[in-house]
Amino acid sequence: MIAPNDEAREVRTTCPYCGVGCGVLARVAADGSVAVRGDPDHPANLGKLCSKGSALGETLGLNGRLLHPEIGGKRTDWNVALDLVARRFSETITSHGPDSVGFYVSGQLLTEDYYVANKLMKGFIGSGNIDTNSRLCMASSVAGHRRAFGEDIVPGTYEDFEQADLVVLTGSNAAWCHPVLYQRLLAARAARGTRIVVIDPRRTATVADCDLHLAIRPGTDVLLFNGLLAHLARTGAVDAAYVAAHTGGFDEAVALAGADAPTVRRVAEGCDVAPADIERFYSWFATTGRSVTVYSQGVNQSAHGTDKVNAIVNCHLATGRIGRPGMGPFSVTGQPNAMGGREVGGLANQLAAHMGFDNPADVERVARFWNAPRTARRAGLKAVDMFEAAADGRIKALWVMGTNPAVSMPDARRVREALKRCDFVVVSDVVHTDTTRFADVLLPAAGWGEKDGTVTNSERRISRQRPFVSRPGEARPDWWTVTEVARRMGFSEAFDYSGPAAIFREHAALSGFENEGARLFDIGDLADVGDAGYEAFSPRHWPARRGSKAADRLLADGRFPTADGRARFIAVRQEGPALPVDAAHPIALNTGRLRDQWHTMTRTGLVPRLMANAPEPALEINPADAAEIGLREGDLARLDSRYGGGRAKVRITDGQRRGEAFLPMHWSGRFAANAAAGPLSTPLADPLSGQPELKHVPVRISREPVEWAGVLMTRRDLRPTGFVHWSRAAVAGGWVYELCGTESPDQGILLARGLLDIVPRDQLLEYTDRRGQSFRAAATDAAGGLMEALMVGRPGQLPGRDWLLSLLASGEPLSPLDRRALLSGRAPVPMPAVGRIVCSCFSVGINQIAAAITRGCSSVEEVGKMVRAGTNCGSCRSEIKAILDMSRLQAAE
Numbered sequence: 001m002i003a004p005n006d007e008a009r010e011v012r013t014t015c016p017y018c019g020v021g022c023g024v025l026a027r028v029a030a031d032g033s034v035a036v037r038g039d040p041d042h043p044a045n046l047g048k049l050c051s052k053g054s055a056l057g058e059t060l061g062l063n064g065r066l067l068h069p070e071i072g073g074k075r076t077d078w079n080v081a082l083d084l085v086a087r088r089f090s091e092t093i094t095s096h097g098p099d100s101v102g103f104y105v106s107g108q109l110l111t112e113d114y115y116v117a118n119k120l121m122k123g124f125i126g127s128g129n130i131d132t133n134s135r136l137c138m139a140s141s142v143a144g145h146r147r148a149f150g151e152d153i154v155p156g157t158y159e160d161f162e163q164a165d166l167v168v169l170t171g172s173n174a175a176w177c178h179p180v181l182y183q184r185l186l187a188a189r190a191a192r193g194t195r196i197v198v199i200d201p202r203r204t205a206t207v208a209d210c211d212l213h214l215a216i217r218p219g220t221d222v223l224l225f226n227g228l229l230a231h232l233a234r235t236g237a238v239d240a241a242y243v244a245a246h247t248g249g250f251d252e253a254v255a256l257a258g259a260d261a262p263t264v265r266r267v268a269e270g271c272d273v274a275p276a277d278i279e280r281f282y283s284w285f286a287t288t289g290r291s292v293t294v295y296s297q298g299v300n301q302s303a304h305g306t307d308k309v310n311a312i313v314n315c316h317l318a319t320g321r322i323g324r325p326g327m328g329p330f331s332v333t334g335q336p337n338a339m340g341g342r343e344v345g346g347l348a349n350q351l352a353a354h355m356g357f358d359n360p361a362d363v364e365r366v367a368r369f370w371n372a373p374r375t376a377r378r379a380g381l382k383a384v385d386m387f388e389a390a391a392d393g394r395i396k397a398l399w400v401m402g403t404n405p406a407v408s409m410p411d412a413r414r415v416r417e418a419l420k421r422c423d424f425v426v427v428s429d430v431v432h433t434d435t436t437r438f439a440d441v442l443l444p445a446a447g448w449g450e451k452d453g454t455v456t457n458s459e460r461r462i463s464r465q466r467p468f469v470s471r472p473g474e475a476r477p478d479w480w481t482v483t484e485v486a487r488r489m490g491f492s493e494a495f496d497y498s499g500p501a502a503i504f505r506e507h508a509a510l511s512g513f514e515n516e517g518a519r520l521f522d523i524g525d526l527a528d529v530g531d532a533g534y535e536a537f538s539p540r541h542w543p544a545r546r547g548s549k550a551a552d553r554l555l556a557d558g559r560f561p562t563a564d565g566r567a568r569f570i571a572v573r574q575e576g577p578a579l580p581v582d583a584a585h586p587i588a589l590n591t592g593r594l595r596d597q598w599h600t601m602t603r604t605g606l607v608p609r610l611m612a613n614a615p616e617p618a619l620e621i622n623p624a625d626a627a628e629i630g631l632r633e634g635d636l637a638r639l640d641s642r643y644g645g646g647r648a649k650v651r652i653t654d655g656q657r658r659g660e661a662f663l664p665m666h667w668s669g670r671f672a673a674n675a676a677a678g679p680l681s682t683p684l685a686d687p688l689s690g691q692p693e694l695k696h697v698p699v700r701i702s703r704e705p706v707e708w709a710g711v712l713m714t715r716r717d718l719r720p721t722g723f724v725h726w727s728r729a730a731v732a733g734g735w736v737y738e739l740c741g742t743e744s745p746d747q748g749i750l751l752a753r754g755l756l757d758i759v760p761r762d763q764l765l766e767y768t769d770r771r772g773q774s775f776r777a778a779a780t781d782a783a784g785g786l787m788e789a790l791m792v793g794r795p796g797q798l799p800g801r802d803w804l805l806s807l808l809a810s811g812e813p814l815s816p817l818d819r820r821a822l823l824s825g826r827a828p829v830p831m832p833a834v835g836r837i838v839c840s841c842f843s844v845g846i847n848q849i850a851a852a853i854t855r856g857c858s859s860v861e862e863v864g865k866m867v868r869a870g871t872n873c874g875s876c877r878s879e880i881k882a883i884l885d886m887s888r889l890q891a892a893e
């Protein structure tokens with residue numbers, strides 16, 4: 001139970017999910033429940049929250065929480081655990097040198113946590129071996145920005161989305177992944193008629209509201225933007241004065257772009273898009289001054305991600321559209337503190353405060369500031385290489401903080417092997433995960449609502465996360481854990497902080513230290529914010545230079561943080577995928593996100609209403625490919641790449657191009673037998689940024705000959721073993737487990753029946769049909785409420801489960817009528833099925849929406865008025881629109 005801090009008070013904090021960085025107001029009620037709402041005063045969201053943000057209050061339970069430090073799986077106390085971590089790291093460094101240890105950290109840490117982890121590794125251990133899951137996320141943008149601008153700068157602000165006349169979203173499913181920002185864009189579009197172009201191989205939810213969708217062949221972004229640059233040059237759309245005054249390398253870039261993409265026809269062929277669509281995009285871009293190009297993982301997560309970024313930035317440089325209202329390239333950040341991590345230098349090839357190893361003066365400056373003569377002189381190992389080094393014994397002690405690499409790293413099988421082989425693995429996390437299983441020492445971290453510090457969002461706005469509940473058990477904030485280990489390693493003086501405010505002050509001071517405008521990341525003005533000022537801190541952009549006026553946008557004056565003050569065009573050429581499809585692996589697998597899930601589901605997977613829209617891991621595939629492989633909707637597909645395998649249910653959609661398929665990245669081993677994207681994905685990475693090509697891996701897809709299917713509804717949190725496939729979803733009152741297998745039905749029944757072995761015989765009602773093909777079982781508690789219900793049969797022949805789920809949810813004693821009907825699985829009195837949940841904020845099902853349409857609703861707004869769907873966060877509005885369109889089509893037929 002959560003203890004209320006102060007019942008009456010609403011605490012102002014920030015959402016811990018995506019990089020939009022919405023302000024949240026949280027209030028703890030007397031019964032310990034937490035209510036959240038959007039902070040109307042936060043400039044990022046002005047009161048709005050998406051489905052995930054709205055459900056934050058439901059993620060704060062103790063389910064799966066780590067409450068005590070553990071060594072070798074046994075509870076211990078903090079002192080013993082910290083002593084051991086410090087001793088093992090120190091001993092390893094003494095015997096094998098500083099590069100024999102590593103930290104793998106996360107954009108989900110707060111800036112203060114991140115700062116001290118980076119300081120310990122780079123400054124005091126003296127190795128560059130700290131890298132972060134941002135390597136899988138932002139590294140290509142960072143590298144592209146540094147090449148073009150001289151520093152990792154996102155010049156614009158969210159207002160640019162609202163002030164633009166053209167917004168190009170490329171490799172971004174913003175409707176689902178940056179929902180509140182996307183809703184801001186749609187509101188602006190309604191007001192000013194903004195044109196939206198979406199460049200994505202898939203027809204995503206973001207496509208629903210766009211003017212033009214370019215469903216390009218995956219990986220051909222460089223060609224597309226090279227073609228645009230050549231078009232701009234050809235048609236006189238280049239801002240020649242800007243190019244001459246503020247840039248370098250234009251001629252080389254245009255020459256290569258022209259050679260790579262000489263004609264629209266060539267681009268159209270390469271990108272596999274109609275020439276007229278390419279022409280329309282080019283002419284809109286050429287003629288619309290106020291244009292913003294938003295890019296995310298379809299750009300970054302590529303073996304040529306850095307080139308993709310520069311191909312985009314080139315077009316903005318050529319038109320001088322950088323840093324001015326409604327203009328600019330805009331890399332949206334994924335994690336809540338991806339931006340903050342870049343500020344503190346969390347990537348192995350960066351130093352702190354936007355300084356780099358490539359400049360010896362930077363290294364000396366940081367060393368001087370920290371008073372750390374041992375400061376690393378060279379970059380450390382990037383994520384993929386770091387785990388490779390852990391696998392082959394070069395790294396002997398590894399500390400993983402705030403990330404779940406056993407699931408989210410590419411070639412995750414190899415990563416698990418590395419975690420197994422590495423001599424000493426420390427994991428700091430909030431909950432048990434697939435990664436914590438490999439920990440020699442497990443350190444319980446404070447989670448959202450307990451932590452205290454700052455994060456920076458996509459538009460460089462620093463906001464506070466503030467605690468509003470007490471930490472359960474012995475959970476501790478990460479900054480504390482890191483500094484305690486640092487002290488025990490002999491670095492007391494450098495890690496003597498009174499709290500996060502003191503760390504923040506030092507971080508701010510370092511950013512301003514000997515800066516004089518050389519680095520745009522400068523928040524020196526915040527270096528002497530007092531504890532009270534830090535507590536009251538309201539969201540603000542960086543930079544915040546001492547003695548200078550705060551600026552929202554950057555680079556508007558055409559001066560860039562390079563040696564000569566000019567931006568650089570980068571000449572780039574379209575290359576093929578690192579690993580092309582071939583006869584053995586003919587389908588290109590794309591992976592990414594769903595609307596209501598966050599990464600490896602450690603929080604969102606526990607919330608029934610967030611599980612309702614997409615309750616099972618599903619592979620999306622084109623109808624023609626499905627037919628060729630012999631797959632039908634709902635079949636079980638088997639996937640094999642060169643690295644690993646997986647299984648997921650089949651979802652056939654023409655939103656998927658031929659020869660390609662899409663698997664969500666979310667289902668870890670805690671939520672499904674074997675449906676994670678990580679083991680399938682390739683570790684081949686961009687040579688400059690080290691970011692792996694997570695959006696493209698060749699796979700073979702085949703049909704599993706499923707002979708039986710089952711469903712278990714239970715109050716228990718269990719992990720089935722021995723099944724070809726299972727997945728589970730949180731539901732009110734417990735969990736629902738989908739089971740299936742290739743064994744004969746009678747074997748399947750035996751296997752599934754085993755899940756009830758723990759239930760006392762006398763509480764169990766059972767029924768098997770005469771031919772042994774169909775099985776039902778149910779158990780009630782002492783008061784007669786439904787505890788367990790299991791149904792097994794031939795695939796496609798199980799009764800609906802809405803009624804049994806409603807009994808599980810209510811937990812109340814069953815009526816004699818219900819009890820008699822239990823084994824049939826069918827309600828004695830028919831109940832209307834709401835169908836698959838579309839609106840997760842108000843739990844509105846597809847059948848309710850269809851009924852509203854039948855009753856005359858003809859727009860998303862009218863549906864919203866009648867059944868509330870789509871009226872809160874708006875993330876499901878595109879799906880409601882699709883349902884409306886579909887019913888119109890059906891009516892016309």
Ligand SMILES: Nc1nc2c(c(=O)[nH]1)N[C@H]1C(S)=C(S)[C@@H](COP(=O)(O)OP(=O)(O)OC[C@H]3O[C@@H](n4cnc5c(=O)[nH]c(N)nc54)[C@H](O)[C@@H]3O)O[C@H]1N2
Binds near residue numbers: 018019199220596
């Ligand atoms: N609901 C939800 N939101 C999230 C997250 C989450 O887990 N769930 N995670 C957050 C994080 S950390 C991140 S990084 C962001 C990611 O946000 P996004 O990048 O928007 O999300 P993804 O689904 O990873 O990928 C975006 C799109 O890239 C497309 N794509 C694939 N290959 C190519 C290509 O070659 N070219 C182009 N142009 N497009 C391609 C994919 O089809 C996909 O639709 O989302 C953040 N927001």
Ligand SMILES: Nc1nc2c(c(=O)[nH]1)N[C@H]1C(S)=C(S)[C@@H](COP(=O)(O)OP(=O)(O)OC[C@H]3O[C@@H](n4cnc5c(=O)[nH]c(N)nc54)[C@H](O)[C@@H]3O)O[C@H]1N2
Binds near residue numbers: 445
């Ligand atoms: N195939 C494929 N793989 C991908 C991607 C993809 O698109 N496709 N996307 C990549 C991207 S962009 C990202 S960002 C990564 C995300 O991948 P991960 O970082 O592995 O994903 P999460 O599930 O968010 O894991 C975060 C963990 O940190 C814990 N945690 C949360 N807050 C704190 C805290 O304050 N302290 C500590 N110590 N722990 C905390 C959570 O409980 C959780 O276990 O996945 C990458 N992997």
Ligand code: SF4
Binds near residue numbers: 045054177178
């Ligand atoms: S858009 Fe949603 S997930 Fe992202 S910060 Fe806002 S509420 Fe959180």
Ligand SMILES: [Mo]
Binds near residue numbers: 137
């Ligand atoms: Mo990310």
